[in-house]
Amino acid sequence: MAAPDLPRVLSGIQPTSSSFHLGNYIGALKQWVAMQEGHEVFYFLADLHALTMEPPDPKVLTERSRGAVAQLLAAGVDPERSAVFLQSHVPGHTQLSWIFECLTGYGEASRMTQFKEKMARGSGDRVSVGLLTYPVLQAADILIYQAHYVPVGEDQRQHVELTRDLAQRFNGRYGDTFVVPDAFITPESKKILDLQDPTAKMSKSLPDAGTLNLLDDPAALARKVKRAVTDAGSEIRFDPAGKPGVSNLLVILSAVTDTPIPALEADFDGQGYGALKNAVADAVVAFAEPLSKRVHELLADPAEIDRVLARGAERARPIAEATVRDVYDRVGFVPPADV
Ligand code: TRP
Secondary structure (H helix, E strand, C coil): CCCCCCCEEEEEECCCCCCCEHHHHHHHHHHHHHCCCCCEEEEEECCCHHHCCCCCCHHHHHHHHHHHHHHHHHHCCCCCCEEEEEHHHCCHHHHHHHHHHCCCCHHHHHCCHHHHHHHHHCCHHHCCHHHHHHHHHHHHHHHCCCCCEEECCHHHHHHHHHHHHHHHHHHHHHCCCCCCCEEECCCCCCCCECCCCCCCECCCCCCHHHCCECCCCHHHHHHHHHCCCCCCCCCCCCCCCCCHHHHHHHHHHHHHHCCCHHHHHHHCCCCCHHHHHHHHHHHHHHHHHHHHHHHHHHHCCHHHHHHHHHHHHHHHHHHHHHHHHHHHHHHCCCCCCCC
16 A cells, blocks of 8 residues: 555546547556555546436446446556545535535535536436536535545546636634645646547547547457548648647557657658558557456456456445544534543
């Protein structure tokens, strides 16, 4: 276990599909793995958040949650070094969330970009109150552990800003209670774009042909890369505005092979798009195939996954409980007497 004086890192991800995609990995999970070094880390599956859109079939949610844990472990999250747990296993998250709901303006919550986007996509009556308070629960997730750093993708920056505001608001009103956390968005956590529409972020809600799922079979991965939309011209150059398709392929290749983009540009000097696509297909398959194999091995023993989660929650719960106790005390709730 990490020494307690190391800076604390916390992050979460929703189990909203059966497979994470390469954008999730490069945008977030890769940083999670790297940050195990030199930090005390807490990583959880945001299963409560997974109900905020259209709640999945219960069996599907259960399966996705265990599947997501297996993917984290296969990607290099080490349960000895990291507390890996489910949000629903630590009741403090929702307890603290209520307190923050009462400190968040209705207008403030309804102005959040992601809420507005999701609202625009769903019809009015399918938009739940949970979707509105989603970022408030996220703030509770982070603040309950007094986390210093929150490794997330660029799309979560605004939610971490709200988290900072709420921490400061609470501290201002009730005295110093919460660490004000920083979002940790590394330059490497570049946006991975859809292969068929390189103006949009890679996303499970877009057609499957544009998404490289970690659990896709090798033939599917290679096919998707080879059919990726490229740009006019023939030169392989990193130019996200002028050459979004080619630049996206370079970002992917750079991330899965840990090679800087300028080195790749030099390697492919004078070669065509076909050569780049072959290299990306090979690299993505070389990365995803063993990962996928490991996921299936892990999933063959769900009891072991559940034990990992139990140990993770055991590490998280005392910290969460202490924060809730302190917060309840500060807001003036009468402490329950020992009888
Ligand atoms: N909203 C995050 C996402 O969609 C998931 C999340 C929930 C999270 N709680 C969190 C991320 C706390 C970081 C910290 O990716």
